[in-house]
Amino acid sequence: MLRSCRFGSQIPEHRRAGKSMLSFWRLPRLPSGMDAVKRWLSGLLLSMTGIFPVMATLPPLPAGLPPVQEIELPSSHDSTRLDLLQGHAGVLHLATGSGVATYDGRRWNTWNTPNHAMVRSLALDDDGRLFIGGQELFGYLQADVSGQWHFTDLSADFAEALAGEPFDQIWDILLTPDGVLFNADHHLFLVDPDGDRRKLWQHSGRFGAQVLHAGEVLVQFRGVGLKRLVDDEFELIEGGEQLVEQIYMMLPLATGGLLLTRRDSRWMHFSEGRLEDWPMPPGMPGSAEIGDAEVLDDGSLALGGMDGRLHIYHPTTGNLRSFRVANDFILAVRRSHHGGLFVQTMSRTLHVAWPSQWLRVGSESGLSGSLMKITLWDDRWLTIGSTGALASTRPDDPDWTGRVEFKPTDWSAFEAWAWLDLGDRVLFANSYQLLEISQAGVRSLSDDDLYAKSLLASRYEPGRIYVGTDYGLAVLERVDEDWRWTFRQDELLGVVTSLVEMAPGELLLSATSAGVIRAQFSPDHSELLAWEKFDETQGLQFGNDRLAWIGRSAGDQVVVSTAAGFFQWLQGSFEPTDLDGLDGLRLDESPVALKTGPNGTSWAFSDTQVWRRPNAGEWISEEVNRLAPGPVSSLNFIGDTVVLGGTGTLLTFDDSVPSPQDQAPGIRLTGVLRRDRDQTREERLPLDGSDLVFPQLDDYFVFEYAVPEYRRPDMVRIRYRLLGWEERFTDWGQSSRVTFSRLRPGHYRFEAEARDPDGNVSRIQPFEFVIQAPWHRTRWAWAIWVVVGLSLLALLIGFLTRLRLRRAWAEQSRLAAMVEQRTAELAAANRKLRSLAHIDGLTAIANRRRFEEYLEEAWRNCAERGRELAIIILDVDHFKAYNDTHGHQAGDDALREVADIASDGLRRSEDLVARYGGEEFICVLPGANLETALEVAEQIRSRVEQSDRRLTASLGVASQVPDLADMPRVLIERADKALYRAKQAGRNRVAAAD
16 A cells, blocks of 8 residues: 655754855856746756756866777787878878888788888878888889789989988978979978989978978978979078078968967968967967877868877967877877878877767766766856766866866765756755755755655646655645655655656656556645556556656657657557657667757667757767767756766767768778688789689689778678679678688679668679689580590490400400409499498498588588588487387387488488487588578478387587687587487477577
8 A cells, every 4th residue: 555654844943954065156046936937947857858057158168079089000010100191092001110001991901111111201192102201211102903002112213313321211291293392301302203303402401391382382491491492493482581490380371371380389470471470379389399280171270289189279260179189299180081080199090080069078077977967057067976966167266276177066975866956046866865055055855764866846836846766756845945845655666767747736757666657646745646557558568677768759748768669648548659760779678768959959868879850850870989988877958058978978069060971981892812722822813893714723712891981990880792602692790801712613793882880881893703614614625525425435336346246255254254243342342441431331321420521611611601500410219218129120220210311301412411429310501590400300300200110309409600710519519408408308309509
């Protein structure tokens, strides 16, 4: 029976006096009247809706970090990294301490310099030539039709001009209309790779930065000034004599002129002969602390700092965004052709998704625990969660450190579960009590055994608060400046996790273990009049548990989410709904919460997924797992900003940043290899569509393919097929290499498809080739063989006829008998040898030795082709008793009959049945899935049972796609365990392996 406690008294005096608030909290007093009512009406349950504070600007947050994906270099490669560049097809090139490392999205390949020295700089032209500058070496790499790199040494062309004089490393490469400039401190080389033009300049004072600007090649001659290239000579430009101090970089600005980074760390602007200081916003380091920079499409600059910070600076607006992506020196910043930036540090290669709609603030700013609520209070950010209440700092705090951080408040030492903003005060629920926080301080409104988990302000009766607790429901009423409890359940009914007010005094609530309940109160809320649990009879379905979320959709429709789906409330019952396709996007059975933002955008989230639906469009899945690996705890609206709470992490969403439309460049066929049967010889085949014809030599054909996706590489899926070998594509997977062997003569076409993280499908250019039969197996050869054979047969017949006439019948009979005897002896000997090697003497089927050889061969072939392999183990039930009853001869006859039944039950010629030992038989079925193998096993079992010998058999079945890393015995053990279960279950049955 439901029990309740009625409360009509005011909060006792000893409950009113709470501890004082933190000194830095300055709580504004808001207007009363309708504004206060609106405040109450906007206060909603923590797990269902957010607060929309009205603020001109939001208080500052710690610098957020966009999604960053590390591209790991295998430990076997040179770990020194000095420059990086992305090729036209998305391939990534790294300059290392010994050459160039190339990454196609799945595999790393390396090229080492001839002098085994480092490569310092890279550049790429429109013809696909990768220019490299290293220690006393420069030239270019270019791939041939098979994808192999070949090096052309351009530095050798200057051997005579240098006359043995060494030059240092090439630290910069510049592509110009006149050729390629290689800058080596004291030497400057100009090379036209398509012609004979070669030019060398030397400067004792060293060369500085170089740039192609406004159609002119500009190079700094340190100690002299800035010069331009005119007719193979350099001349000072107007005002160039001012630029004598070392310049690291010259960055073209959209507004005109060049922004200079200098050794003296000043930011300078040079335009039309004038040199002047360039003002930078606070937080920008000195120019000498910038390792590299890239000019972005919108005119902003991506600047990599020595401290691992990436600065995005817009020279026109002066806007600066800085965030740390690494802990060491940033050597290179490059735009990705398909969205974002590549950042190269001394030890890491990173892809930074910028611009990004999502930014992360994490534990480095003081956040900790599960953030169940994120809101604003007293011009501060506030988080409510498992570590209590954390508030952001601001410059007027006594302990301000110069940056925004989150620090604990002194409201509670326990977990915090709920927060309800009532305008001039808030209600705050920790693990035990419900507290009121206002300008007067902090006071407790309950005993220590309330255990509140959710709060809901009535939309119909201002001043009434519904409280969900570990025990059920409680009702709190505000009377003037005091509070009183009008109702409280004290029986354990389950934790109330979500609440929706349907009408005055009527609620829908969800409670753990209890499901969804409708509660109805008396007018004064002192008595519970109705308590109705919903189940399948009212159209509501649950999964394995009764967890549910209750809330309202964008159209104010009451919706329940369970493991079984979404259900909407209609006239006293529930009906299933897919919420305009949202149900089909769920990857697990976690309940989904719905929210509507202030701009009308619908949001939904579960523990593991987040979706957005702008203005009644289609649902968009937001990939936030890279930024917040743990479960999503809450979704909040702060003004127009969407804030997600995770574990020690909050994510902000900025709708003003354009949604990324870039997609991966698509799948590429990166290599095709042909290996001989012994895999001692390897040939790399051309990828340009050449007509390829190969003889049938049992060669291996290896296909390598990849998608250069750097944002979310783990979400790329690939499938393939080889037409002529198989018609269907494989299932989607992550394989990037496949091997085919023992191809029959015919025409083959290899195709592969990839699906990127956004669902876009790309395809390779099909690779076609022909396997040609040996000449002696062609049609014309067979025709000749038939003619020759018939001719020889005719000659032989004539010869034998004449021989018979010449010889006596006696001699002919003797010779015929001798030949016949010797032939029979030889055939018998051969049969005996074959029987000893592969045939079971009793049943005349394959023996265990033949089975083990064939299983090893089938395991390898199915693993290479991705086919399933099935095993059936058969054991004759109670055979010993049958032997003892009918005699050994009858037992032998029974085994022979079972062997015949098993042989007849196989599907095709490549299947094998063998005697495994005693009364056990085993079948190998290449290409059979578990369902097919079970059908074969059941057919054999049925025929054994129907035989005249009144025998039965138990069979165990197992099937899997073999892995060359495993041994075939794994499959045998699984089938043997299934056989054991069949016997345990009563024999005369078929059991499948788990």
